[in-house]
Amino acid sequence: MLRNLFYVILFVGIVIRPQVAYAQKSLEETPQQKVLYMAKGAKIILHGNSNAAAAYQWYKNSVKLQGETAKDIVITEEGIFNVLSFNREGCPSEMSDNIKIAFATSTDVNLSIDMQTNNAKILPGQSFDCQLSAFNKSITDASGVIVSLKISGKFLYQPDPLNPSIDYDQNNQLITWSLDKLNAGSKKTITLNIKAKQPGQLDLLADIRGSQQDPEMGNNTKRLLQQIDALNIPNVFTPNGDGVNDTFAIPGLESFAESEITIANRAGANVFIKKNYKNDWSGENLPEGTYFYLLRIKDNEGSWQVYKSYITLLRSKL
CATH class of the missing domain: 2.60.40.1510 (ntegrin, alpha v. Chain A, domain 3)
Structure with missing residues (x-):
């Protein structure tokens, strides 16, 4: 049997500036009945779409509509509509889902x-x-x-x-x-x-x-x-006095309630320790090279997060 697909084009049919306003909906089969509202005097065109279909038969309120055997049907009245499709041998598809057409009152909005x-x-x-x-x-x-x-x-x-x-x-x-x-x-x-x-x-x-x-x-x-995102901590900074990237700055750190940072050299000796770090470590009097940090931050809920990695100090421009 053919499986019938069903979609709807809705023409509101109201003149606005002075064009015909319309909305389009595309529907496949659904276990629920679809309800479409239109103004009185407007029209809705229902379009049956079924693979390999040679003919159609439209129904209104479960009653066959005589002469309505084309793919399209123009609706100007309220009712519940559905459609069957037939292949060249006359075998019918399953009945499509219901489409209920109702008149919208003049006070309804969308x-x-x-x-x-x-x-x-x-x-x-x-x-x-x-x-x-x-x-x-x-x-x-x-x-x-x-x-x-x-x-x-x-x-x-x-x-x-x-x-x-x-x-x-x-x-x-x-x-x-x-x-x-x-x-x-x-x-x-x-x-x-x-x-x-x-x-x-x-x-x-x-x-x-x-x-x-x-x-x-x-x-x-x-x-x-x-x-x-979590903190995006850089892995290099260049404290050379050019005003760009001169400190180990961690974007977003200021939004946390508390912070603690410890920075150590390759030998494991601490070179910088700070509570409530203000993004102001410049590596002053320290040689270029790789340093290791342990950063703890406390969020507004009182939970601590820990970040551990390395930072490279370069005094030459990148």
């Missing part, structure tokens, strides 16, 4: 959210921009729109006091962006600056809701994982 960050990977103590974009893809103005961003992990965020539409609940790690109105077919964007506190991942979950009914909830959330 809100969606998008989220992007500008850095794939950052270090503790570094910041990244998180851009939130709110869309109203419907023909109706949306009111009472709330965009929320829930962040799981260790981070710092300072709300902009000049932007009263942004609220930050530090206890629940929740940032809320309030929009009084989001016009039909429009988009609004805001950029938040977030600072990472320790290695690991930040789990960012954005959500959009409005005061009106939103029949299409599948695009109301967006999740991203922001990678926070």
Whole structure:
């Protein structure tokens, strides 16, 4: 038997500036019934797609539609639709999944959210921009729109006091962006600056809701994982007074609660010991060569991490 695949092209059929707005969906078989909403007076074209099919038969509410044997069918009414396909020998496929067509009321909206960050990977103590974009893809103005961003992990965020539409609940790690109105077919964007506190991942979950009914909830959330790398400790520095790389500097070290560093020469003698290291060791009065360090850092949860490796001191330029 043929296995029938089914996909849908949805034409909203509303004139906006003055073009016909449309959205397209591609569906394969699913055990769940798909629901599509359209405005009255609009049309939806359902398109049957089955390998080696020679003919089709469309059904509405489990009743055969006489004369509807083409791949495409134009829908202008509510109902539950599905289709069979037939090969050249007349053998039928399995019945496709149901597609339910329903009229959207004039007060329904279709809100969606998008989220992007500008850095794939950052270090503790570094910041990244998180851009939130709110869309109203419907023909109706949306009111009472709330965009929320829930962040799981260790981070710092300072709300902009000049932007009263942004609220930050530090206890629940929740940032809320309030929009009084989001016009039909429009988009609004805001950029938040977030600072990472320790290695690991930040789990960012954005959500959009409005005061009106939103029949299409599948695009109301967006999740991203922001990678926070461990310390990127250099293995060479050049204290030659040129103002570049003159100290053993460890980016992101300042974001940790405490640190301790011990540096030894090849003979095992300690040449530098410091608590709460300030990235200021220049190897003064020491010869060029390889030195070995033991770095302990304490995160904001009270846990200690240990880094052990070597650092090469070169006074000539690289």
